[in-house]
Amino acid sequence: MAATTEPATVPEEHPDAPEIRRQVEYYFSDENLPIDLHLLQCCGGRENQPVSISRICGFKKMRGFKPKSMVPAALRKSAFLVVSEDGKQVSRKVALRGPCALDPDYFKDDEIAYDPRARVPAVQPVPLLPQTKAEYPEGKSKNMMKPTGFEHTYVEPPITPDEAQEEDAMYDPDKHFVERIEIAIQRFKQKRRMHEQYSNIFNKWMRFGGVDSAPRMSSFFPAHYGFNPHQIKTACQVLRSFYNYLIYHSVCPEYRDDLDKARKLCDTAEIELSKSYNAGLALPGAFNTAASTIFGGSKAGTYTGNVEWAIKLKEEGVDLQETSSKPCSTKAVKVLRDESFSLEVVTISPSDQLTREMYARQNGFTASKLQLQPLGTLVCRSFYLDDFNEYDLPKNKYSNGRLSKSEDGKQYEFWIEDRVLEECFVGMKLDARILTLAGGITILDDVREAMCSFYKWLPNELWMHRHPKEVVIRKKDLDEESEADVEDGEGGESKFADDESVYGE
Incomplete structure (x- = not known):
């Protein structure tokens, strides 16, 4: 049985196709x-x-031809145009x-100069208009590419003078600082394009502790938002823009010196946050990693075993059992101290x-x-970082509320590869574990975190992770004596909650 072929469907022509061709042909005509x-x-003239x-369908006399999708088919039948x-x-x-209006000497012709359609000479040189849609980065729109402030x-x-007078009244130094800064925050957000990334950074910053806490976000921001250079630059610019706003509008002139420091x-921060991240990846280096493996540090016991790519490494003595069986092992060189505390880089040689x-x-x-x-x-050099991690130690044994560690300011010298030292900088803070061997050799066993030079721990960080709630005592959980004791106490009634308020009944 012969296969039957269906005739090709001819696209339907626009009912106003002749008018469309006539209008567009006039646009491109020599007249x-x-x-x-x-x-x-x-079109660039010649x-x-x-x-x-x-773009042509957007011209005044072309807007009535709908739908636009049928216009190209109508223009294909033109003997004057090419689609x-x-x-x-x-x-x-x-x-x-x-000649055309793009030519610099076009309007010098006497016959053209008095043409009513060409009275205004074009400003030379005449720029050409793009005929393709602008391409924006992924996830960006036209409005998102506009200036944000x-x-x-x-x-x-x-x-204006009126606005200056209004701001003088709003930011009057006689008003409390809290009132002034609240007004400044709201007006600042109104005058900026708060895209999601800017809004996220600004809101987290406000929550972290207020306008004077931004320089101390050196630990919270990189640990939770990453070390991407673009993100770091954006975060720093949000803070810098707000500081400029406070200075320009004289919101808190009594803190001008602090704002300049911030x-x-x-x-x-734009420089050191990226460098500290690279240093954290490079440290402690191959030498200290090998020493940590041999002397029972944090890298000991991490041998890959019988993984295919690591089988040949056994011949080089990477296996922990093989290293510990050699004469020059942990039995010959003992670890005198194993300490963990904060360090500050003093010298790089x-x-x-x-x-x-x-x-x-x-x-x-x-x-x-x-x-x-x-x-x-x-x-x-070592220094004590008051981060409240050991706040609950018994005071009778630890009067300072912390474990007894090396004296602050004690210096340590580590041997590290040159390529790793290139990532470090003077003033960088480290949270590290140190092994001190017999003979005075110190091993940088592990670097948990590398931080910038202005790092300082604030109690604000506790608020970013924990939200303690007030303990509510329900009356039905107490016996008569306990209830009477609590009610007799000062402020005891504020601690009670009825069953309805707890269970929503």
């Missing part, structure tokens, strides 16, 4: 195009670049010849030329097995 400056900016059909394959652009079959170069606009810390030459000679003998990196020194 109109040379003086139509807007259309010349679209360059005859294709023009967006969607692109995708049906989105149209151009002349024969390019324009002769958080740009680095943004400047507060000038205010703005400088925002500049420092890369390896000297003699050390690098020695390592180069050594690597020449073991080129087929491993390449050792030259070691420099990282000098740190």
Whole structure:
């Protein structure tokens, strides 16, 4: 049985197709195009670049032809025009010849100068208009690309005398600081485009502790929002923009010095937050990792076992059992102290030329097995970080409310690879574990967190994670004696809750 073929369906033509062709042909005609400056900016004049059909459908006399999707089919039957394959652009079959309004000397012609349609000369040079839609980054729209007020170069606009008088009344120094800052926060949010990322940062900052807490977010923000350089720059710019707003509008002139310091810390944070993250990834380095494995530190026992890619490493003595069976093991060199506390980088000393030459000679003998990196020194001092982690220790044994540790300011010197030292900077804070070996050698066993130089722990961080609630005592849970005792106490009645208030009955 022969297969039957269905006839191809012919697309339906627009009922006003002749009028559409006539109107568009007039737009591109030799009579109109040379003086139509807007259309010349679209097609480039004699360059005859294709023009967006969607743009042409927006012209006054083309708006009545609906639907727009049928306009390209109507223009394809024109003997004067050419429509692109995708049906989105149209151009002349024969390019324009002769002078046009894009030419600098076009309006100098006496015959054209007095043409009523060409009275106003074009401003040269005439820019061409794009015929394709603007492409925006993923997740962005046209409105989201508009200025937000958080740009680095943004400047507060000038205010009128009436607005200045109104602000003087709102931010009167005789008013309480809390009242003034609340007004400033609301007006600041009204005058900025608070996209989601800016709103998230600003709201978290307000919750963290107020306008004077921003420089101390050096631990909370990176730990919860990551170390992406763009995110760090955005966060710092939000804080910096708010500080500029407070200074410009004289919200709290008594804190001007503190605001200036906070703005400088925002500049420092943009640099140090990224560097501290890179340093945290690089530390403690290969040398200290190997020492930690051998001497029973935090890296001990992390051997990969019989994983396929690690089988050959056994021959090099990576297995913990193999290292501990050698003469130079933990039995020969003992660990005298195992401590964990905060460190501050004091000095960074890369390896000297003699050390690098020695390592180069050594690597020449073991080129087929491993390449050792030259070691420099990282000098740190210990300091106590009052983070309330040990607040509940018995006072009779620990009068300061903390475990007895090394004296503050004690210096430690660590051997670390040069490439790791490049990521460190003076003043960087570390939360580290240290092994002190017999002979005075110190091993940087583990670095839990690397922080910027202005890091300081605030009790505000407790509020970001915990929301303690008031203990409510229900009367039905107490006997008569306990109820009487509580009621006799000061403020006891405020602690009671009826069953209805608890269960919502």
